[in-house]
Amino acid sequence: MNSLRRNVLKGAAGAGTVAVAVAAGLLKPGQAFAVSPRTAFDARSMADAMSAMGIPSPTDSKDITIKAPDIAENGAVVPVEITSGIAGTTAIAILAEKNNTPLVADFGFKGGAEGFVSTRIKMGATSLVRAVVTAGGKTYVAAKEVKVTIGGCGG
Amino acid sequence: MAEPMRIRATMQGDVADIKVLMNHPMETGLRKDAKTGQLVPAHYITDVTATLNGATVLEAGMGGGVSRNPYLGFKVKGAKAGDKVTVNWNDNKGDKNSAEATVG
Numbered sequence: 001m002n003s004l005r006r007n008v009l010k011g012a013a014g015a016g017t018v019a020v021a022v023a024a025g026l027l028k029p030g031q032a033f034a035v036s037p038r039t040a041f042d043a044r045s046m047a048d049a050m051s052a053m054g055i056p057s058p059t060d061s062k063d064i065t066i067k068a069p070d071i072a073e074n075g076a077v078v079p080v081e082i083t084s085g086i087a088g089t090t091a092i093a094i095l096a097e098k099n100n101t102p103l104v105a106d107f108g109f110k111g112g113a114e115g116f117v118s119t120r121i122k123m124g125a126t127s128l129v130r131a132v133v134t135a136g137g138k139t140y141v142a143a144k145e146v147k148v149t150i151g152g153c154g155g
Numbered sequence: 156m157a158e159p160m161r162i163r164a165t166m167q168g169d170v171a172d173i174k175v176l177m178n179h180p181m182e183t184g185l186r187k188d189a190k191t192g193q194l195v196p197a198h199y200i201t202d203v204t205a206t207l208n209g210a211t212v213l214e215a216g217m218g219g220g221v222s223r224n225p226y227l228g229f230k231v232k233g234a235k236a237g238d239k240v241t242v243n244w245n246d247n248k249g250d251k252n253s254a255e256a257t258v259g
Contacts, residue, residue: 035202035216042218077222096220100185104220107229113212114170118228122183122220 036093036106049095049103050132058132061086061140066131068146072123075148081118082131084140089115091134098127106132123148162256164240171234171258173205175227175242183219200225203244207231234258 040052050056063085072078082092092115093106104121115133123129128143161176177200184197197219205213212231238258245251 035214038201038216041201041216079226081228099220100183101218101220103218105215105217107216108214109212109229110214111207111210111212112231112233114230114232116228116230118174118226120222120226122181122222 035108036103040103041101043103044101046095046097046102046130049101053093053103053106053132055132055134055139058139058141061133061142064131064133064140064142066129066142066144068129068144070145071147071149073149075123075125075150077120078123078129078146078148079118079120080129082116082133084115084131084133084135086115086133086135086140089133089135092117093132094119094121095130095132096121096123096127097130098123098125100124160242160244160252160254162240162242162254164234164238164256164258166234166236166258169232169234171207171231171238171240173229173231173240173258175203175205175254177203177225177227177242177244177252179223179225179244179246181219181221181223181225185219198246198248200244200246203227203242205229205243206241207234208238209241 036053040049043049043052065083067081080094084092091108094104095102096104107117126147128145130141130143133140164171164173179200180198182195182198186195188195199219200217203215204211213229236258239255241255243253
């Protein structure tokens with residue numbers, strides 16, 4: 001009885017590790033100008049999305065500015081503007097922590113494009129909006145909480 | 156088929172401020188139709204590429220979390236008035252669209 005339970009647990013843990021490894025394997029490390037693999041967009045949790053992007057633990061940074069409303073009345077349209085003050089920014093990713101699929105969009109910059117992006121996102125519930133910036137092979141993160149009064153992910 | 160995309164590119168100092176408005180329903184695939192109760196199939200833009208005079212400046216990946224009729228703003232340093240900006244997108248159903256504008 002007990003040993004069966006052990007095996008089931010082991011099996012489940014094993015499968016999870018393989019899935020993460022496969023997802024991570026799709027991203028070539030050191031790629032300076034790249035968009036996250038589709039598996040990252042399908043990831044159902046913040047941790048899964050970050051590991052699929054190949055950035056499990058970015059450093060906190062004060063040089064990333066997230067301009068978003070403190071309170072968004074309509075979660076279907078939340079304007080978000082991200083400015084990276086970090087020199088040599090090559091990519092910015094936007095994640096909404098409590099969305100069904102947290103990774104909203106990511107942007108790779110090249111040829112004079114500045115570390116700036118402005119867009120509108122959907123948010124299912126009040127949560128942190130995270131901006132993950134890649135610069136010089138390192139990753140940085142900043143977060144801002146946006147309160148949502150009406151969720152915008154339908155359902 | 157896709158409706159037209161709007162691009163506005165203006166010079167602000169030595170930086171081109173480029174704003175793009177795409178026409179797209181951006182269905183996540185998680186929303187239920189209010190009348191039928193059925194899930195609305197996913198239909199969203201998956202990638203966007205912007206070029207300046209033919210050279211890629213921005214490559215974006217998107218999920219269903221981007222709002223309907225996506226807006227995208229970005230800045231390119233060292234651009235000049237008269238430069239050509241081209242934006243292309245592809246969606247998860249194989250639809251695509253492209254538009255061009257001149258930096259003014």
